[in-house]
Every structure is written in C-alpha cells, then in structure tokens.
Amino acid sequence: MRPGKSRCMERSAHMALALDAAREAAQRGEVPVGAVVVSPEGRVLAVRGNETRATHDPSAHAEVQAIRAACAMLGQERLPGASLYVTLEPCAACAGVIAAARIARLYYGASDPKSGGTEHGARVFSHPQAHHTPEIYAGIAEREAEALLRAFFQVRRG
Amino acid sequence: MRPGKSRCMERSAHMALALDAAREAAQRGEVPVGAVVVSPEGRVLAVRGNETRATHDPSAHAEVQAIRAACAMLGQERLPGASLYVTLEPCAACAGVIAAARIARLYYGASDPKSGGTEHGARVFSHPQAHHTPEIYAGIAEREAEALLRAFFQVRRG
Numbered sequence: 427m428r429p430g431k432s433r434c435m436e437r438s439a440h441m442a443l444a445l446d447a448a449r450e451a452a453q454r455g456e457v458p459v460g461a462v463v464v465s466p467e468g469r470v471l472a473v474r475g476n477e478t479r480a481t482h483d484p485s486a487h488a489e490v491q492a493i494r495a496a497c498a499m500l501g502q503e504r505l506p507g508a509s510l511y512v513t514l515e516p517c518a519a520c521a522g523v524i525a526a527a528r529i530a531r532l533y534y535g536a537s538d539p540k541s542g543g544t545e546h547g548a549r550v551f552s553h554p555q556a557h558h559t560p561e562i563y564a565g566i567a568e569r570e571a572e573a574l575l576r577a578f579f580q581v582r583r584g
Numbered sequence: 585m586r587p588g589k590s591r592c593m594e595r596s597a598h599m600a601l602a603l604d605a606a607r608e609a610a611q612r613g614e615v616p617v618g619a620v621v622v623s624p625e626g627r628v629l630a631v632r633g634n635e636t637r638a639t640h641d642p643s644a645h646a647e648v649q650a651i652r653a654a655c656a657m658l659g660q661e662r663l664p665g666a667s668l669y670v671t672l673e674p675c676a677a678c679a680g681v682i683a684a685a686r687i688a689r690l691y692y693g694a695s696d697p698k699s700g701g702t703e704h705g706a707r708v709f710s711h712p713q714a715h716h717t718p719e720i721y722a723g724i725a726e727r728e729a730e731a732l733l734r735a736f737f738q739v740r741r742g
Contacts, residue, residue: 478684482658482660482661483652484661485651493642494643498639498641503640503641517713518677518680519677519684520680521676522677523643525677526677527642541713543706543708543713547711547712547714548706548707556676
C-alpha cells in the first residue's frame, strides 16, 4: 500500500470515530459535534462529543473535552505532535485551547460561518497571540458532519 | 453613600479577591492570574486562579475555572447578568468561553499585548461569530496585576 493511501485511510477512520461521537452527542440532546485526539504514533487517545448540557459547562465543546481527556491520561498540559479530528470548524474558544495544547495537525469536517473561529470570525490562528498554529485540513467528511447538524436543528426547530 | 461610589468600592473589592487568587496561583507555581464571578445580585459565586499545571488542562485558565465553578454551582451552562473580574486581559480561548457563558460585564486588570484575545489579536468580541459581547471595563487594578506577573516571570527567568 502506498504511504499516501494509508494516511488517507487513517484519516477517514479517525473522522469516522469523531462522527460516531457526534451522533452519540445528538442522542443525549447535545449539539452533534465529535472530536478525536490521536498521538504522534497514531494511537487514539480520546474520543468525545459535546457535553455542555450534561456538565453545565459552556467550555465543554467536543474538542476541548477530547483535549482535556488526552492531557489527563498523559499527565501533561500539552500534546505536541498530536492530531485533532473534529466534525465542525472550531470556534474561537476551541481554537485557543488547540493552540495552547500545541496540537500539530487539525482536521475538521464542516465549515461554520455562523460560529467558527478558525476560518471565520476571530480567525484565532492568524494572529501572533495564538503562539502556535497547527497544520489545518478542512472538509474531511464534510457532508456527513453537515447532515448530522442539519437533522439535529431541523427537529429542534420543527 | 452615592451609588457611583458604592459601585466603585464593590469593583475594588471584587478585583482584590481576584488579585488574591492570582497570588495563590503563583505560590502553586501557576501563572499568577485570578478571576471572580459575581451574580447579578452582587454575590460572589466563584474565585479561582490559573490551574493549568495542577490539572494538566490547557483550558484551565482562571476565568474558565471560575465560570465552570459558578455554572456547576448553579446547575446551568450560562450566567446571564453575571460579572467576571480577571486580573489579566482574557486570551482568545477565555473570551470565547465568556461569550458562550453570556457574561454581562467583564472587568480586567492588565492588558496582554502578547497573548490577549480581547483588545489584541483575535479580538473575539468584535466578530459576529461571538454571538454575545459583554460590557468591558479595562485597567482595574492594572498596576498590581502587572506587578504580580512581572515578579513571577523575573524569578523564573532569573
């Protein structure tokens, strides 16, 4: 198998885990976003969905929860070399935590013009105050991530 | 006592609590920043300092910890009408959480041109993606907050 192909399959598998976490979040009544932290060696360290409602914590977005879980497991406050997969473009708060954790690669699904802080709005990584910018790959499994969010909000608004 | 005077004394007292939390953070080897959440009725709901080292959590800045503690105490994920006092200009991550928590008034001490995300860099509240902007009062007890940070980093760099 060519290295390029292998890496692509790995990415799909990790984003599939994030999508599963997003579906589980929806079942709990949380906004369906999921995130996965992967070690530099390719080991899955944490899989989490949004938990703001269950935990009464406005910071408990999927990517923050996954980063906190991975940091707690490793006993360190940074994750150099790690990858983060998340089904939706991170907001400003999450982008700030991604920078603080020194995540090396950020893969995300759907764009979020309404609340995003990565390619929209605050564009957190485009300012020197972020101190760290991951490599960013957008549009991974975008349609599945969008469909999940659309279905969730259609039911709520219906 | 005139209402103006009374409000001013209240602000000083709340920022003094935040400065105490910053000093305690320094004693634990954490970056000396402290934060206080005050209810709409003027009741102190939470006082916290930075805890990123102790908790291995890159999101555990003083203002996020104080918001989490206040939300947990009230069993809700938003704090409408509440005030947040913090000794340093919030970074992008903290500003994002302040917006998500719907904090009504943000009082802060020292400016942070290097890492701030409120009046510097990402300027999180200046984009519609933040969905909420608190009233912002900067420069409260600025000199004390700056002196604490300077002393902390001088010892570390010495």
